[in-house]
Structures are given as structure tokens and as C-alpha cells.
Amino acid sequence: MDFELSEEQKSLQILARKFAMEEMLPEVAELEKRPDGEDKFAYDLVKRGAALGFHSLGVPAAHGGDGASVLTQCVVVEELSVGSPSVSKVYSHNWKAIAGLIAVATPEQLARVVPAYLEDPLYCIGIAITEPNAGSDNALPFDADPAAGPALSAVREGDHYVLNGMKQFIAMGAQAKYVTAFARTDRSVPWTKGTTGFMIFPPHEGFEAGRLHEKVGLRCYPQHDLIFRDVRVPVEDRLGEEDRFQEGRRSVTNVGTVEATATSLGIARRAHDLALGYARERVQGGKPIIEHDLIGALLLEMFTRLEAARTLLWRTAWSIDEGVHDQKLARATKVLAVETLNYLAAKAVEVWGGMGVMKDAPVEKVYRDAIQLYHMGNTNQVNVLKALPHL
Ligand SMILES: Cc1cc2nc3c(=O)[nH]c(=O)nc-3n(C[C@H](O)[C@H](O)[C@H](O)COP(=O)(O)OP(=O)(O)OC[C@H]3O[C@@H](n4cnc5c(N)ncnc54)[C@H](O)[C@@H]3O)c2cc1C
Structure with missing residues (x-):
């Protein structure tokens, strides 16, 4: 290769x-x-x-x-x-x-x-899946209970659907000029068999971006509630067949996972670069701290983990480009990258000593950004559980 x-x-x-x-x-x-x-x-x-x-x-x-x-x-x-x-x-x-x-x-x-x-x-696009009572259940269907999964309802009335309910944590919900929203078209069956995608073009009567959820990290990448009050959507704005949302979703899972993995890698590199730069400059015990064996070894460990995560990401990306859709590889790579990122972010704070937690130094931001990635591109637990059947 x-x-x-x-x-x-x-x-x-x-x-x-x-x-x-x-x-x-x-x-x-x-x-x-x-x-x-x-x-x-x-x-x-x-x-x-x-x-x-x-x-x-x-x-x-x-x-x-x-x-x-x-x-x-x-x-x-x-x-x-x-x-x-x-x-x-x-x-x-x-x-x-x-x-x-x-x-x-x-x-x-x-x-x-x-x-x-x-x-x-x-032009920003919203993907509206998560709700207050439906997070991981949207990724790990709990089919034993039709009450699990999305509750945003879509009821057919003639040549329209009427949507009522809410979504939560939707990225760029207030900026979006188009939103794909997933709603229940049949509450009597598990959500995987009764959910449909709809196209919403804000501004749209009855639809609004609600609360902005303030986060500790990725503060310029906003998440909003989306509120639906009798939102009338014409039948031609339904995505795919009624009740079939789950089918189209499967085909793009790897692309979404890889995107969050590459984001993790970038933040991890920032952590690595900040730690290395500081360790070369900061003098204690009469020499730059990188020359103290324990700090030097820590920096090598950070380098090793960063390179390993990038190599696996490139391998995964390459295989997707070759037409291979290996779920376990993409999901395992995301888990590795997020763990790598959070290890590097914590260690960068450590290498910076007390300065690492000071708001006027750049490292604490990396730490705050790093924890966001646990919840994006699916959680580690969801990725592991979805990868396991493909072992
Ligand atoms: C920055 C950011 C951007 C986001 N953007 C969007 C967006 O654009 N659109 C959107 O729809 N959502 C978005 N989300 C929401 C995100 O998809 C959810 O937060 C995520 O799916 C987890 O759901 P939850 O928060 O409800 O956690 P929960 O589902 O309540 O999970 C809590 C914990 O329990 C674990 N867990 C849950 N169920 C199981 C199980 N069956 N087995 C084992 N462990 C389990 C989880 O892994 C997690 O560790 C965003 C979130 C963040 C932080």
C-alpha cells in the first residue's frame, strides 16, 4: 500500500x-x-x-x-x-x-x-434524529418496545403530513436552510418499521429552532432544539417510502463515522503539537522538560498513538474509496480515534503543568473540545455494539 x-x-x-x-x-x-x-x-x-x-x-x-x-x-x-x-x-x-x-x-x-x-x-443542513427520550435508541433499536425511538409524529392528512413534537441537540438547527427530520408514521410497531424521513425548508410555518444548548467545547458549532407545531409537509417532501427511513440510513453509516473520526484526529494533533512545543520550551531542573525521561517517554507515547490512529483512519478511508463498506473497521477506527484524542488531550494538559488548566493558555480548550467527540458519530458503546456482529 x-x-x-x-x-x-x-x-x-x-x-x-x-x-x-x-x-x-x-x-x-x-x-x-x-x-x-x-x-x-x-x-x-x-x-x-x-x-x-x-x-x-x-x-x-x-x-x-x-x-x-x-x-x-x-x-x-x-x-x-x-x-x-x-x-x-x-x-x-x-x-x-x-x-x-x-x-x-x-x-x-x-x-x-x-x-x-x-x-x-x-447553506447549512440539519439532520434531526435525536430527541429528549431517544438518543442511542435511534442507533441501537430497542424493538421490544414500540414506545422506544423517535416520538416526533407525522400523521397523514390528504396530500400532506402533519408533524408534531421536538428534536434535541440538532447541529446548526438555527442556521439550517434545509433539515432532514425523522418522524414516526406508525407508533404501533417498533420505530425501525414505522419511521419516515421528511424535508423541511425553513422558514416553515409551525417549525422553529428553539433553545441553543451551550456546550463546554466546540462552542462555535451550535446545537439547538427543533420545535414542530402542526408543521404541514407535502407528500412530495417525504424521503423514500413511508415507514422506510432505516433502509436509506444504512448505506451512509461509514461516511458519517469516518467524518467524526477525522475531526477527532485533528484535535488530537493539536494536543500533540501543543505538548511537544511546550516541552521543548519549558525549562525545569536546568533543562527543557522534554529532556526529562518521563516527559520524553510521554511525548513518544502521544506520537505513537496519534500515528496509529491516523494510519487506521487512512486505511478505513481508502477501503471506503475502494467500495468496501466494512462497518466494524469504520466503527473500530472511530472508537480508537476518540480514545486516542482524549488520552492526548489529558496528557497535553499534564505536560503543560498548571498552565494547562489556565483559560489564557490554549490547552484547556483542546480538552473541552475532545470530550464532545464521545457523543458525535455515535458513542463508543454504540459503535462497539454495532461492530460486534461483523467480527
Ligand atoms: C456536539 C454534538 C452534536 C450533535 N449533533 C446532532 C445532530 O446534528 N443531529 C442529531 O440528531 N443528534 C445530534 N447529537 C446528539 C447525539 O447523536 C446524541 O447525544 C448521541 O446519539 C447519544 O444520545 P444521548 O445523548 O441521548 O445519550 P444516551 O443514549 O442517553 O446514552 C448515555 C450513555 O449510555 C450508553 N448507552 C445507551 N444505550 C445503550 C445500550 N443499549 N447499550 C450500551 N450502552 C448504551 C451510551 O453509549 C452513553 O454512553 C449531537 C450531540 C453532540 C454532543
Whole structure:
């Protein structure tokens, strides 16, 4: 296997690295300081990144995008996430959402979203699955109880469906110009047999983004409640057949998992770089702390784990590009990357000593960002349980 990136991949890597370090990193550090309740979305940065090509990069060429391979997407997302996982996630979440839509939408439905997305650098897409009482149950169906899973209801009335209920923690819920929402069309059966996808184009009567959930990390990547009050959706905005949401979802699982893995890797690299830089500068005991064996060994351990996670991610991405959809590989890679990330983030704080927890130093942010990834691209427990049957 050839681990050398192509010239095009290397150019994109350099472009993303420059944008990440020179623009994303300093600007997001300031935006994040805005108080809770205030909009912290990096509109201007997102637009400038779009002008460099990151908005369209992961959209398939057949649909008008740049059609970057999954491996190329991973290389770029890692670089961008070193600068700001909040902003990087805006692009990669949108690519994932479009991949999901392509799996289930008709050409007419796609024509209402993808061209508009490509024309508008601030076009964001919401994927609305999670609800207050339905988190992991949406990924690990608990079929013994039809009450488990999504409760947002969709009732057919003539040529419309009427949606009532709410979603929770929906990324970019207030920014989204299009939302894919999953609702129960049959409450008498387990949710996997009675859930349907619907297209919502805000502003839409009865639909609104509710509370902004303030987080300790990824503060410029917002999550909102979405409220549905008698939201009338025409039948032509139903995605796929009624009650069949689960079928289209399966085909894109690996792409979504890999996207969160690449984000984890970028934050992990930031932790590694900060620890290494500080250990070379900080003098105690008459020499830079990297020359103390215990700190040196710790830095080598961080390097080893980072390289191992990247190598596995590239292998997974490469296999998806080759048409192999190996769920256990993609999910195992996400688990490894998140554990690697949280190990590196904690150790970076340790290497920085007391400065590691000070708000005016950069490391504590890495630690706060790192824990977010436990809950994105599925939890570790969900990924393990979904990988196990494929062993
Ligand atoms: C930054 C961020 C962005 C998000 N973006 C979106 C979004 O855009 N759209 C969206 O729909 N959702 C989104 N979410 C929600 C996310 O998908 C859920 O938080 C996640 O699926 C976990 O659900 P939960 O929070 O309800 O945890 P729970 O399901 O309550 O799980 C709690 C713990 O129990 C474990 N657990 C649960 N069930 C089992 C089981 N059967 N076996 C073993 N262990 C189990 C879990 O692994 C976890 O450790 C986002 C969350 C975050 C933090």
C-alpha cells in the first residue's frame, strides 16, 4: 500500500493547514469567548473557507461538487480541525448530510437542495434524529418496545403530513436552510418499521429552532432544539417510502463515522503539537522538560498513538474509496480515534503543568473540545455494539 498522498491531496492539505492556523485558530479563540446565549457561529470564516473550496469539496462530482475521495476529505478535515473543529464540522457535517440525502432522495428532491447548497456558502443542513427520550435508541433499536425511538409524529392528512413534537441537540438547527427530520408514521410497531424521513425548508410555518444548548467545547458549532407545531409537509417532501427511513440510513453509516473520526484526529494533533512545543520550551531542573525521561517517554507515547490512529483512519478511508463498506473497521477506527484524542488531550494538559488548566493558555480548550467527540458519530458503546456482529 502506498501511503504517499497525491500532489492534489498535498496541495489541499497545505491550503487547509494555512487557513486553519492563520485564520481559524485565532478568530475562533475570540468567538468562543462570547457569553452563553449569544450566537457564536463563525459566519465569516465559514464563508471564507467556502471560497477556498471547503464547502463543495465533499459533494460528489455527479451532483456538481468537487467529488473529493473519502481519504482526501479525511486529510482536509484533520487539517481544518487542528485550527477549529467547530468550523471544520460545519463543512464535514454538510457533506455527510448530502451523502445521506443522495441515498434516499429522488432527483427532483435533490435538485431542491444540492444546487442551492453549492451556490450559498452559508447553506447549512440539519439532520434531526435525536430527541429528549431517544438518543442511542435511534442507533441501537430497542424493538421490544414500540414506545422506544423517535416520538416526533407525522400523521397523514390528504396530500400532506402533519408533524408534531421536538428534536434535541440538532447541529446548526438555527442556521439550517434545509433539515432532514425523522418522524414516526406508525407508533404501533417498533420505530425501525414505522419511521419516515421528511424535508423541511425553513422558514416553515409551525417549525422553529428553539433553545441553543451551550456546550463546554466546540462552542462555535451550535446545537439547538427543533420545535414542530402542526408543521404541514407535502407528500412530495417525504424521503423514500413511508415507514422506510432505516433502509436509506444504512448505506451512509461509514461516511458519517469516518467524518467524526477525522475531526477527532485533528484535535488530537493539536494536543500533540501543543505538548511537544511546550516541552521543548519549558525549562525545569536546568533543562527543557522534554529532556526529562518521563516527559520524553510521554511525548513518544502521544506520537505513537496519534500515528496509529491516523494510519487506521487512512486505511478505513481508502477501503471506503475502494467500495468496501466494512462497518466494524469504520466503527473500530472511530472508537480508537476518540480514545486516542482524549488520552492526548489529558496528557497535553499534564505536560503543560498548571498552565494547562489556565483559560489564557490554549490547552484547556483542546480538552473541552475532545470530550464532545464521545457523543458525535455515535458513542463508543454504540459503535462497539454495532461492530460486534461483523467480527
Ligand atoms: C456536539 C454534538 C452534536 C450533535 N449533533 C446532532 C445532530 O446534528 N443531529 C442529531 O440528531 N443528534 C445530534 N447529537 C446528539 C447525539 O447523536 C446524541 O447525544 C448521541 O446519539 C447519544 O444520545 P444521548 O445523548 O441521548 O445519550 P444516551 O443514549 O442517553 O446514552 C448515555 C450513555 O449510555 C450508553 N448507552 C445507551 N444505550 C445503550 C445500550 N443499549 N447499550 C450500551 N450502552 C448504551 C451510551 O453509549 C452513553 O454512553 C449531537 C450531540 C453532540 C454532543
